[in-house]
Amino acid sequence: MFDFLRDPQWLWWLGAALALGAIEMLTLDFMFLMLAAGALVAMVAAALGLNLTGQFVLFCLSALVLLFFVRPVLRRRLEESTPLAVTNAAALTGRDALVAEPVTELAGTVKLHGEIWSARPQWDGETFAVGERVRIARIDGATARIERLPA
Structure with missing residues (x-):
């Protein structure tokens, strides 16, 4: 058997x-x-x-x-x-940040997840004051392009 x-x-x-x-x-x-x-x-x-x-x-x-x-x-x-994992700079797009130094077309910084990033406005002519909450529109190298939060 x-x-x-x-x-x-x-x-x-x-x-x-x-x-x-x-x-x-x-x-x-x-x-x-x-x-x-x-x-x-x-x-x-x-x-x-x-x-x-x-x-x-x-x-x-x-x-x-x-x-x-x-x-x-x-x-x-x-x-x-399987969801696509967004990593590195792409993961920061759409996040909220706090303006640490006034942001103009020439200079400025934001605080993002405890880190200070150099920042520029997404659109020419915009400026952001210290303490203003903003959204990261995109990352260009080591510079965050920021925009105003929707009302």
Whole structure:
């Protein structure tokens, strides 16, 4: 009844599937996951008594089908469900700041999250007084372009 346990071929496929699964955890690209699933298909074939050539062909076919048909769907769903992380200067756009020194077209600073940034008005001709709350319109290099808060 348990004759398949005496033949270690299925264990090799199980080991390959586990190793490929471990590699997948490092890459997170679904490539090795598809190969691991193919190894599991070959493991079942080995447990059912299919010869080594048949196991290898079944592994290759199932892995190719998974790679070309399942993997793109999984990657697309993952990319659609993962929010885009805004970092660095782009993360500051839209934040509120406090004018630390009067802001004109030539000079000025704002306090943003405890840091002092050089600042210029977003639009020519605007000026901002000390203590005024403003919004960061964009970041140009190390200079914050600021605008008035909506009323």
